[in-house]
Amino acid sequence: MPSFPFSGIKLTAFIFALATIAFLQILDLTIANVALSTIAGNLGASTSQGTWIITSFGVANAISIPLTGWLAKRFGEVKLFLVSILLFIFSSWLCGISNSLEMLIFSRILQGAVSGPIIPLSQSLLLANSPDSKKNMSLAIWSMTIIIAPVSGPILGGWISDNFYWGWIFLLNIPIGIVVWLSARILLKGRESETNKLPIDKVGLSLLIVGIGCLQLMLDRGKELDWFNSSEIIFLTVIALVCISFLILWETTSSYPIVDLSLFKSRNFTVGTICISLAFLLHIGTLVILPQLLQRVFGYSATWAGLALAPIGLIPIILAPIIGRFASQLDMRKLVTLSFIIFALCFFWRAYTFEPNMNFASTAWPQLIQGLAIACFIMPLNIIILSDIPTNKLAAAGSLFNFFRTLATSIGTSVTNSLWERREAIHHNHLTDFMSTNVQTVETTYQQFKIQGFSATQTSAVLAEKITQQGLIISSNEIFWLYGVIFIVLIVILWFAKSTIKPKKALYPKKLI
Template identity: 65%
Template sequence: MAYNERQPLARGQLILMTIALSLATFMQVLDSTIANVAIPTIAGDLGASNTQGTWVITSFGVANAISIPLTGWLARRFGEVKLFIASTAAFALASWACGMSTNLTMLIFFRVIQGIVAGPLIPLSQSLLLNNYPPAKRSMAMSLWAMTVIVAPICGPILGGWISDNYHWGWIFFINVPIGVVVVLLAIKTLGQRDTPTRKQPIDVVGLVMLTLGIGCLQVMLDRGKELDWFSSTEIITLTVVAIVALLILIIWELTDEHPIIDLSLFKSRNFTIGCGSISLAYMLYFGTIVLLPQLLQEVFGYTATWAGLASAPVGILPVILSPIIGRFAPRIDMRYLVTFSFIMYAICFYWRAYTFEPGMSFADAAWPQFIQGFAVACFFMPLTTITLSGLPAERIAAASGLSNFIRTLGGSIGTSITTTLWTDREAIHHNQLTESINVYNPNAQQSYHQLESLGLSHQQASSYIAQQITNQGLIISANEIFWAAGGIFVVLLVVIWFAKPPFHSGGSGGGAH
C-alpha cells in the first residue's frame, strides 16, 4: 500500500502523535531564543567576552539554516520517521553536551551539532502531521502545531532569563533532554511502523558544498553585520561576495542537476511561491519586532529582561485559545480570508504601536497591542502553511516544508538584522536633528536647563540628562518609523495573497496549485 493511501491514525494514537510532534517543534523553536538573554551569564562563567559569547547564538543559527533545506533529500534517503526520531535523539544528546561544556569552544562545537540535527524537526513535524491525519482534520492538526511555533519564541527569553538568574545556565540546555526522551518514545509508539518509502540517490556534492558555503556566509554576515558596521568592514564585504557567488552557483546547479539536494522545481507551484513568499516576508516583520520590542522597553523605559518578556508575552494568549476553534472550522473557509484578516490585524497593531509608543508609556500601553496582535498570529501560520503546501503530493510535502521553513527562518534572521540596524541608524539621525535645537537661542532648551539646575543638578549633569532624553526620544521615533513601515508592507501583502488559487488541500490531495 502506498504511503499516501494508508489509513490515518486512530484517535488515541493521533493525540499521542500530535503531542510528540508539537513538543519536538516547541523544543527546537525554544532553543533558538532561550539562550539569547543568558549570553552575559554564559560568557562570564566560561571566561569569554559578550562578543565571543554571541557565537553561542550564531553557531546554532548558521548550522540550523544549512540543514533545514536538506530535509527533503534526507527524508527520501532514510525515511521521514527514522529521520525524525534520529534527529530528536541527537538533539537531546547535543543539548546535554552543551550543558556539560566547560569552555566556550566546546559549547560552540556542540551548538553547531545541535543546530545541524535540529534542521529536520520542524519540516518533518509538519509533513508527518499532514500525512497521518484524516484530510478533514488536517487544518485542526496544523492549528495545534502552530500554537507551539507561536508560544515558544515568547517563552524562550522569559525562561532563559529565569534559569540564568536562579540556576546554572546549563539547565537552559538540560531541559531538552527529558522532552527529547518523551518525543522519541511517543514517536516510536505511534509512527514506528508508518515510515515513508526510501530510495537511494547519489549525494549532490556540489549542491551541498555551495549550500553550506552560501548560507553559512550569509548567516554570519547577518549576525555580525551590525557589530562590524556592515559594508565598512572588509570581513562583511567578503562574506557577502562569497554568499552571493555560492548561492548563484547553487541555484544554477540545482535547476540542472538530475538529483538536486534542494528541489527548486517546487516554485513552479503558484501556491507554494505565493504562500512561501508571504509567510517569509510576514515572519520577517513579525520576528523583527519580537526582537525590537524587548530592547526598546529595556533601553528606553527601564524594564528588566523579565518584565520586557512579560510585556511581549500577551501575543500568545489568543492564539492558544483560538487555534483549536479556527482549526475546526477552517475546512469550510477560504484560507485567503483568514490570511487577509491576519494581515489587517497585523497592520492595525503596528499602527497602534506607532501612535502609543512615547515617553511615559505605561505597561498596559505596551501589552495591549501585543494582546490584540494575537488575533493576527492565530490566523497566520496554519492558513499560510496550508496554502503553501496545497496541491502537492504526499511524497513532496517534506521537501516543500523544508524549503519553506528554511526561507521563513532566513527571513527571521534578515528581519532581525534590518530592524536592529534601522533602529540604531535612524536614532543617530534623529539624535543629531534634536541636538541642533539645544542651544542658547532656544528658550525651551534654556528653560529645561534652569529647571534641572534648580533641582540641584550641575550644568554638566543637566546636559547629560538632556542628552539621555534625546537618545530615548530618537529610539522611540525610529522604532515608530519601523512600525509604520511594517504596517504598510502588510497592507501590500493583502493583495498578494489573493493570487493564490483554491482549493487549498495538502498532504496528497489534489488542487489546482499550478
C-alpha cells in the same frame, strides 16, 4: 508509509509529541538571547564573543534545514526524525555541561545542524499520518508551537539565568526530549516512508553549505561590523551571492538535486512562501526591538519585558482549534488577509501610542490583539503552501519553505535592528541641533536641574540619555508605520494564490444534453 491514519487517543498523543519537540527546537533559537551576558561572564568571555553562541546555532540550522527533503528520501522520514531528536538531546546535554566558550560554540553548531530536520519532518509526518478530516485541526494545534515558542524563549531564558545555573536553559531539553523520542518511536513503528538511495550531489551540497553559511554569517555579524563598511561583510556577501547563484543554476539541471526547486512550479507554494517569509521578517523584526525598547527606554527588566510580549499567545491558543475545525470550509486567503490587516492596524496603533510616559497596558493590549493576527496567519499560510503538494514531496516542501521562513527571520532581526539604530542616530543629531538653537530653553533646564542638586556634567548626561530615549521611540514608531504599510501591500501578493476550498464532487452525474 501506511495509508491508515491515527485516530482517537493515538492521534492526540502523536500531535502532542510532534508539537512538543517542535516547540523545543524553536525555543532554542531565542532562549539564550537574554542570558547571553550571564553565559559569557560565567565562561570568562566578552559579550561580543558570546554572540557566537547565537550565531553558531543559526548558521548550522540554516544549512541543515534545506537538506531535510533529500535526507528524508535517502534514509526515510521516520528514521531521520528519530535520529534528529536523539542528536538534539545529546547536543543539548553538551551545551548544558560546557565549561568553556569554545565547547559551547561547538555544541551549539552541532545542536543547530542536527535539529534542522525537526520542524519540516514534524510537519510532514503530522500531515501524512492524520486523517483527511483532521489534517487542518492537527496543523492548527501544531502551529501554536511556532507562535508560543519565540515569546516563551526570552521569558524562560531570563528566569532560568536569574534564578538557576544557565546550563538548565539547554538541559531542560533532555527529559522532555526523551519522552517525545520514546512516544514517537512507539507511535511511528512500521510507518517509515519510501526511501530511494539517491547519489550525493556533492557540488550542490558544497555550494549550499558555503553559500548559506556565508549568508547567515553576514546577517548575524553585519550589525556588529557596520555592514558594508567592513571588508569581512563584503567578502561574505560576494561569496554568498556567487555560491547561491551557482546553486540555483546547478539544482535546476541536476538529476538528483539537494534542494528540490521544482516545488516553485506550484503557484500556491511560491506565493505562500513569499508571504510567510516576508510576514515573519516584519513580525520577528518588531518582536526583537520591542523588548530592547522596553528595557532601554522604559526601564523594564528582562522578565517584565517578556511578560509584556506574552499576551500575543493567548488568543491563538483559543482560536487555533476553532480555525482548524472549520478550515476546510474557509478560503484561507480571506483569513490571511484579515491577519495582515490586523498586523498593520496593531503596528499603526503602536506607532501612535508609543511615548515616554507609556504604561504596561499600552504595550500589552496591542500584543493581545495581534494574537488574533497570529491565529489567522501561520496555519492558514501553511495550508496555502502545501495545498497542492503531493504526499511524497511534503518533507521537501516543508524543509524548503521553513528554510526561507528561518532565513527571513534572520534578515528581519538584522535589518530591523540596524534600521532602528541608524534612525535613532539621525534623530539624535536632529534633537541635539534643535537644543543648540534654543539656548534659552536649555539654560532654563540646567537651572532647574541645578536647584535639584545636579552638576552641569550630570545634567548634560541626563539630557543626552533623554535625547537617546526619544530618538529610540521615534525611530521605532517609524518602523511600525513602515512595516504596517508593507503588510497592506502583502495582501495584494497573497491574492495571486488559488483558493484552498476544494470543489465538492457532484452527487449525481450531469444529464446528457
